[in-house]
């Protein structure tokens with residue numbers, strides 16, 4: 001039986017993506033060859049890369065606005081250093097919002113390149129909220145934020161208007177909700193949540209912000225080199241790119257981001273309503289900053305943990321334990337998780353209440 005998969009990433013993908021990508025490994029486009037054994041420069045694979053790059057721009061509503069989409073390797077973590085390498089001037093300054101473990105990982109790397117100002121941090125409260133009312137220094141080369149904090153279950157609902165490039169790590173909520181993506185100058189996201197399998201990172205960048213910081217950048221870390229090579233500067237991660245394309249085609253056929261956002265809102269509303277109603281549970285993040293992708297919650301009485309764990313496992317649920325830095329539970333409700341899976345979890349929470 002297929003599990004109700006709440007894994008935080010790598011995570012659930014649409015069933016048709018598993019099936020079509022399995023087929024492509026056996027016989028790609030009826031060519032008699034596997035996707036894994038053809039040249040990345042072959043006509044068939046170049047078409048995959050071109051379509052993948054184009055569908056990203058289309059789904060984000062960025063056509064004709066000067067953006068380029070790249071499928072790179074190295075994970076979102078490599079972008080933590082590619083961003084300052086490409087955008088921070090020698091002796092320059094960057095502004096960062098510290099909303100969690102991944103944001104602070106990005107800050108750590110930026111510090112290797114220059115003056116890195118943390119405009120606000122919720123670390124003291126174990127990142128249970130998104131700081132607000134901060135000031136971004138006007139002379140920063142860029143502002144960096146993390147739209148969704150996968151570990152702590154918080155999500156930015158508003159982004160500051162600043163007069164400098166805005167860079168956003170959208171690893172765990174890209175393609176999940178409508179935003180004016182043209183407000184961002186550089187977006188990056190590891191594929192392994194809403195886009196595809198682990199192994200590729202999406203970078204969407206407004207070309208005009210690049211090549212302005214006068215640094216000598218190693219070729220593999222230089223966005224302009226990747227753009228010039230149409231995301232094929234070296235051998236790209238062919239399978240993750242192909243499976244990402246299939247996931248994005250699935251999303252487009254469903255009606256795009258507007259359609260999935262409605263479903264995501266319904267899933268989150270269903271689960272948070274139960275967390276708030278059920279006297280056995282409490283949410284970990286402050287209500288106004290709760291994430292629609294990762295819902296973090298705790299039992300009020302840990303003594304019920306063994307019973308609850310047995311019950312959700314018996315219901316076919318997988319991947320529910322919270323990250324060690326929060327404890328409790330984390331229900332990751334990425335795009336491909338159906339509403340029915342959330343109903344199964346809610347039913348288990350209700351059943352626990354009746355039982356104890």
Ligand SMILES: Cc1ncc(COP(=O)(O)O)c(C=O)c1O
Nearest residue numbers: 075076077102150169171172190
């Ligand atoms: C918001 C966020 N940023 C960055 C990362 C790191 O991504 P990667 O493992 O692809 O380097 C993660 C991983 O979960 C994440 O959730």
